[in-house]
Amino acid sequence: MILRLTKIAGISISLIFISLASYAGDPAQGKEKSQTCVSCHGETGISVSPQYPHLAGQYEDYLVQALVDYRDGDRDNAVMKGFAAALSDDDIEDLAAYFASQEGLFTPSEDQW
Numbered sequence: 001m002i003l004r005l006t007k008i009a010g011i012s013i014s015l016i017f018i019s020l021a022s023y024a025g026d027p028a029q030g031k032e033k034s035q036t037c038v039s040c041h042g043e044t045g046i047s048v049s050p051q052y053p054h055l056a057g058q059y060e061d062y063l064v065q066a067l068v069d070y071r072d073g074d075r076d077n078a079v080m081k082g083f084a085a086a087l088s089d090d091d092i093e094d095l096a097a098y099f100a101s102q103e104g105l106f107t108p109s110e111d112q113w
């Protein structure tokens with residue numbers, strides 16, 4: 001029994017590390033890499049015009065998914081396809097970490113759900 005619990009705990013801990021490791025973007029690197037992005041999405045992640053979505057404070061995994069989807073063609077947008085095409089997985093994680101670290105999106109606290 002104790003052995004089984006230890007095993008379960010071990011697996012859970014490994015899973016936590018795997019999920020943390022999967023989005024290990026560096027916001028400082030992301031800032032460097034965001035030079036082309038800010039002309040539309042804004043330096044603070046608040047976009048310069050209503051035709052461009054704000055990125056500030058968006059969930060990191062959402063931003064990663066969006067950029068991967070544009071790059072791979074699963075999300076089709078002529079403008080973003082061009083910008084995402086040249087991004088490596090590391091670039092995407094850094095950019096996502098940068099925009100996610102900005103203040104913006106309102107996230108309801110758990111007791112509001």
Ligand code: HEC
Binds near residue numbers: 036079
């Ligand atoms: C010429 C303007 C422009 C530039 C430059 C640009 N984007 Fe975008 N971006 C857009 C538009 C327009 C959309 C909305 C596309 C759609 O409808 O899917 C968008 C959407 C996005 C989304 C999805 C947002 C959401 O809420 O789903 C992300 C993430 C994103 N851009 C990141 C970036 C990054 C990172 C860069 C730089 C590498 C960049 N963009 C450069 C115009 C731009």
